[in-house]
Amino acid sequence: MGKRRPRRLLVSVCAAFAHHxxxxxxxxxVNFAKLLTVPAVLLLSGVMAVPAFGxxxxxxxxxxLAGCKGNKVCFGFDVVTxxxxxxxxxxxxxxxxxxxxxxxxxxxxxxxxxxxxxxxCFTPSVPAKFxxxxxxxxxxxxxxxxxxxxxxxxxxxxxTTTLDHFQCYELKPATIPPTTVTVEDQFGTQKLTLRFxxxxxAPAEKNHEPVFDPVxxxxxxxxxxxxxxxxxxxxIANQFGTTTIDLTRRDLLMVPTAKSLMAPPPPLQPPTIDHFQCYxxxxxxxxxxxxxxxxxxxxxxxxxxxTLVRPYRLCVPTNKNGExxxxxxxxxxxxxxxxxxxxxxxxIEAHINNQFGLDDLTLIHRRxxxxxxxxxx
Numbered sequence: 001m002g003k004r005r006p007r008r009l010l011v012s013v014c015a016a017f018a019h020h021x022x023x024x025x026x027x028x029x030v031n032f033a034k035l036l037t038v039p040a041v042l043l044l045s046g047v048m049a050v051p052a053f054g055x056x057x058x059x060x061x062x063x064x065l066a067g068c069k070g071n072k073v074c075f076g077f078d079v080v081t082x083x084x085x086x087x088x089x090x091x092x093x094x095x096x097x098x099x100x101x102x103x104x105x106x107x108x109x110x111x112x113x114x115x116x117x118x119x120x121c122f123t124p125s126v127p128a129k130f131x132x133x134x135x136x137x138x139x140x141x142x143x144x145x146x147x148x149x150x151x152x153x154x155x156x157x158x159x160t161t162t163l164d165h166f167q168c169y170e171l172k173p174a175t176i177p178p179t180t181v182t183v184e185d186q187f188g189t190q191k192l193t194l195r196f197x198x199x200x201x202a203p204a205e206k207n208h209e210p211v212f213d214p215v216x217x218x219x220x221x222x223x224x225x226x227x228x229x230x231x232x233x234x235x236i237a238n239q240f241g242t243t244t245i246d247l248t249r250r251d252l253l254m255v256p257t258a259k260s261l262m263a264p265p266p267p268l269q270p271p272t273i274d275h276f277q278c279y280x281x282x283x284x285x286x287x288x289x290x291x292x293x294x295x296x297x298x299x300x301x302x303x304x305x306x307t308l309v310r311p312y313r314l315c316v317p318t319n320k321n322g323e324x325x326x327x328x329x330x331x332x333x334x335x336x337x338x339x340x341x342x343x344x345x346x347x348i349e350a351h352i353n354n355q356f357g358l359d360d361l362t363l364i365h366r367r368x369x370x371x372x373x374x375x376x377x
Contacts, residue, residue, distance in 0.1 A: 057089055058082045059111055061146035065209045066132040066153060075132045075150070076119035076210035081111055088112040091144065092137045095122040098129040098152045108137070119210040129153070163273065163332050163372040164203035164211050166218055167299050169345070171197050172362035176221075179356060183253065185277045185318040186328050186375075190226050190250065198222040198252060200259070200350060200361055201370060204299040214300065216273050217259045219352055219361075220252035233284050235376035236314065236335050242376060243335075244287035245311055247279040254278060254315055254334075257354040261300070264351045264358050274327055276315035276334055283310065290337075297369065301348055304366065308337040312368055333375060336368040 059081050066075040073095055081089075088111055095105040105122045124130065132150045136142050179194040199220035203211045231247040254276035258265040283289065293308045317330035348363040 055083045056141060056143050057084045058143035058145070059089065059091065061134055061144070061148055063207060063209060064132070064134070064147045064150055066130075066150040067212050068153065072121040072123050073130055073132070073153075074119070074121040074210060074212055076117065076208070077134070077147070078117050078208055079111060079115055081113055081115060084111070084113040088115075089142045090137055090140065091142070092135050093120070094133045094135065095124060096131045096133055098131050104128075104130070117208050163334065164213060165206045165209070165297075165372070166201035166334065166336075166370040167204040167297050167301075167366070168199045168201040168218075168220070168336065168368045168370060169301070169348075169363040170365040170367050171200055172347075172364050174359075174361070176356060176359070181253070181321055183275075183277050183318045183320050184325075184328055185316045187228075187231060187247075187277075187279070187316070190228075192226060192250075192253060193224040194221040194253065194356075195224060196222055197352075197359065197361060199254075199367065200257075200352070200363060201254065202259070202299040202301060204297045204369070206295050206297055206369070206371075208296070208298075211299075213273070215258065216268060217257045217352070218254040218273075218276065219257040219354060220254045220278065223250070223253055226250050228279075231279075234314070236311070236333070236373050237376050238335055238371045238373035240290075240293060240308075240371070243290055243311055244284040245281045245314065246284045247281055247314060249280050250277065251280045251313055252278040252315075253318070253320075255320075255354050255356065257352050259300075259353075260351045261349070262351075265353050267353050274317040274324070274330055274332075275320045277318040278313045278315040278334075278336070281311050281314045281335075295369070301363065302345065302366075304341055304343050306339040306341040306366070306369065308339050308369060310338055312336055312338040313370075314373075315370065331374055333373045334370040335373040336370040339366065339369050341366060 059079050062078045064077040066073060091109050091111060093107045093109055094103045097104045104124055107120055109118050129152050131152055134148045136144050174196055176196055180191060182191050197219050201218040203214055205211055228250045234245050236243055236245060256268055256272040258268045290310050295308060296305050313336040315334040317327040319325055319327040345366045350361050352359050352361060
């Protein structure tokens with residue numbers, strides 16, 4: 001009996017090491033087992049249940065995004081984990097002052113095998129230029145790869161506030177009292193007559209990127225036609241790269257707006273995001289064609305998968321009625337892409353409140369997705 005027991009044990013141990021090496025490792029364990037008492041030999045069954053030796057847990061980071069939200073710096077990213085044990089792994093996220101290259105704050109984020117997305121916020125003590133960097137904490141055992149550092153962003157000044165993505169919805173035609181405003185933007189000054197609310201644009205997660213301000217919406221008002229000198233060859237950059245467009249006419253005026261699905265909301269509290277004057281856009285002659293792009297969106301109305309077809313509007317910060325003379329110099333624009341989807345919207349009732357008063361709106365179609373963008377010199 002004494003001679004047969006090690007042979008049976010050898011077969012089990014060899015099977016346990018089939019993915020790692022030859023049976024020599026199993027033989028070494030059997031030789032060691034001969035020195036153990038019978039109760040100790042039974043503990044080898046626990047050894048055979050341990051995950052494969054030599055496999056280090058790994059995490060791949062993608063879609064890392066950071067931006068300013070009031071006095072906070074918020075970030076979000078997607079993650080794919082591999083070979084994680086039940087206890088998971090910690091990673092460190094540093095907020096680095098780009099002027100002094102020093103770490104101003106560190107957050108610890110715990111990842112498990114089920115983690116797919118992380119979002120959180122820093123609260124820096126002073127405004128500055130920042131980068132966000134992801135790393136393995138000291139003593140950690142994790143292979144970390146992917147996009148681990150953001151570009152530099154400035155937080156604390158109104159001209160560099162990060163805008164959300166906005167999903168825009170067509171509204172059932174309605175009327176408003178005759179309203180005239182004067183707008184000033186980088187393309188000139190013009191008096192406008194507003195006709196009716198035409199779009200409600202909601203802050204939206206695109207491909208799981210976080211929403212920085214879920215409260216502030218934009219309502220876009222249709223206006224009477226006004227003279228406009230065509231602008232050609234504008235180079236616009238955003239997450240999809242750089243595209244070259246022409247602006248053909250003045251289009252909608254976007255106004256910061258509070259929205260509720262339940263009851264008329266209170267007005268927005270300052271500071272608000274910019275007003276935007278929108279212009280109808282088309283691809284510039286000789287410019288590259290925009291490749292159709294599939295994205296997922298999540299906002300306060302729905303979750304949907306959509307296909308972006310082409311740039312359709314460019315909306316630039318505007319000084320409405322002298323309320324913000326610095327607005328024409330603000331660098332962050334909205335480039336709005338016409339979209340399509342196999343999933344219809346249906347109708348949704350919403351209540352709004354903005355500078356033009358309270359209103360009740362009906363959303364009838366999903367339309368453009370607007371991305372924060374900048375005009376390239």
